[in-house]
Amino acid sequence: MSDPDDTPRGYASPPCLASEIAPAYFDPLAVDPQQARDVARWRRAERARLLEARRAISVAERERIAQTLAGHLMRLLVERFGGLEGRVISGYWPIKGEFDLRPLMAEWHEAGAIVALPAVEEKAAPLVFRRWTPEMRMVRGDWNIPVPPPEAERLTPEIALAPLVGWAMGEDGTGWRLGYGGGYFDRTLAALAPRPFTIGVGLSAARLASIYPQPHDIPLDAIVTEAGIEGETR
Numbered sequence: 001m002s003d004p005d006d007t008p009r010g011y012a013s014p015p016c017l018a019s020e021i022a023p024a025y026f027d028p029l030a031v032d033p034q035q036a037r038d039v040a041r042w043r044r045a046e047r048a049r050l051l052e053a054r055r056a057i058s059v060a061e062r063e064r065i066a067q068t069l070a071g072h073l074m075r076l077l078v079e080r081f082g083g084l085e086g087r088v089i090s091g092y093w094p095i096k097g098e099f100d101l102r103p104l105m106a107e108w109h110e111a112g113a114i115v116a117l118p119a120v121e122e123k124a125a126p127l128v129f130r131r132w133t134p135e136m137r138m139v140r141g142d143w144n145i146p147v148p149p150p151e152a153e154r155l156t157p158e159i160a161l162a163p164l165v166g167w168a169m170g171e172d173g174t175g176w177r178l179g180y181g182g183g184y185f186d187r188t189l190a191a192l193a194p195r196p197f198t199i200g201v202g203l204s205a206a207r208l209a210s211i212y213p214q215p216h217d218i219p220l221d222a223i224v225t226e227a228g229i230e231g232e233t234r
Contacts, residue, residue, distance in 0.1 A: 065099055077089075081159070091132070092117065092162075092163050105134075116155045130147065137149065159199070160199070162200045173230075
């Protein structure tokens, strides 16, 4: 952390700003417990900053971005997978200023895709995926997020969307996700076999130099922002 007079004096440990994490200090294997705590503190600060910036986006601009994201996502899926009929695709219900892709999910449903939404059935456990249709009656799940009812069909997605708070691209083209900090999505991806083709969805302005990947972080296959498509590592 910088001194109270804000005069830079080199790198700090624990860090509060990304620029204060010394490259030689950072170990991606996170074998040092202090380093893991430092990265967690930095992520909390970045998460708060990025969420505040996202909430400040106007309704009109948010709708424009959502439409652009939908176009990029449809192009990626068609180019990568061809037809969507019969494919199980997991979307998400928008919260905390996330971009609303429910119209795109409805398009997928009309095109014959099988659309699912994630739900928490057990704390600190992998998510489950329940089938969703546009006319379905939703129920309140964890954090009051609408989810398909418990009796909805459980599915294993072939393709999964992951909303991004922040994101980064590794030198090898690997995409990394900064989420809300609960660990549910990474825990879920680690448990799924085969792992779905995973697409991070967020703002181009939320790009970070690194998220300082930890052993529990699962890389993304592609990242889609309003600026376009990056990644596609599989």
